């Protein structure tokens with residue numbers, strides 16, 4: 014698939030060799046300020062990180078029936094996943110082979126894929142079926158024309174896509190999560206609501222912030238009362254990190270039990286509590302703007318008690334989110350101020366930040382050298 018990509022990224026001029034070097038937790042320094050504040054890093058991140066990783070794009074519940082499809086933009090590229098007559102979910106660039114029109118504007122169901130520009134039609138497995146008024150075109154046979162494929166895979170009711178070779182299977186990326194959250198099974202949860210937040214910071218500022226509880230006492234006084242800051246632990250796997258805390262069920266919107274906060278590289282968070290899943294997808298928009306999509310899922314959305322709990326959950330999540338947005342936007346200003354180059358990390362409290370930033374460095378190295 015890489016033969017189709019002209020390259021995996023041109024390094025921004027502000028990226029130095031030293032920035033790419035791996036560092037141990039005890040010696041950890043942060044990514045340098047230009048990685049957050051230099052506009053050239055937006056395209057580099059899209060190519061080096063987003064195109065070459067598994068990206069969450071939707072839910073299995075949306076693509077159960079033949080002809081069901083979901084569309085998304087991944088690494089700045091339009092993609093579509095569609096359920097075929099044989100039950101197989103396939104992924105394609107949502108780009109017609111005639112003059113690059115879209116096969117679908119939005120998610121839905123169709124018996125075939127019909128381009129929205131001039132109406133060429135494709136089968137659900139991406140083969141051009143009919144191109145009207147093309148009889149006089151020489152050396153043109155619909156049988157030779159096929160949409161470009163992308164990899165798709167499903168896990169616990171979530172659909173992922175990779176527009177370029179991620180070099181690792183989705184199951185391997187997520188290995189161990191299913192076992193750790195059992196008996197919870199995310200497949201059984203029902204989607205309830207999506208809330209989108211726009212914020213004036215680089216996507217990595219938001220991810221860094223998610224990955225540590227160090228800021229909890231200072232930024233989230235309300236949340237800090239519910240979670241035991243001292244018992245907040247971080248574990249790292251190859252492609253994800255995992256924060257764990259006990260939740261005091263006697264206060265606030267959460268039932269008592271284990272809170273699991275998974276961060277799956279590079280931009281997906283799975284916040285799992287008893288009977289509840291919240292996914293956060295961090296979408297880069299420009300070097301200093303990102304969008305975070307919060308989706309809420311519950312085991313029960315109908316009962317009176319559930320409705321009250323959900324309303325309180327949404328209110329409380331929004332409160333915490335506004336606190337995070339406020340601080341992240343100030344951090345972005347700091348990163349672009351010229352008064353900051355790179356800093357040190359707390360080995361005790363910022364192991365997740367270090368793990369994420371090492372994976373970013375690894376992605377940059379891979380894009381530039383072809384090696385880890």
Ligand code: FES
Pocket residue numbers: 109110111112113114115128129130131132133
């Ligand atoms: S671009 Fe698809 S039919 Fe013309």
Ligand SMILES: [Fe+2]
Pocket residue numbers: 222223228232233337
């Ligand atoms: Fe926070």
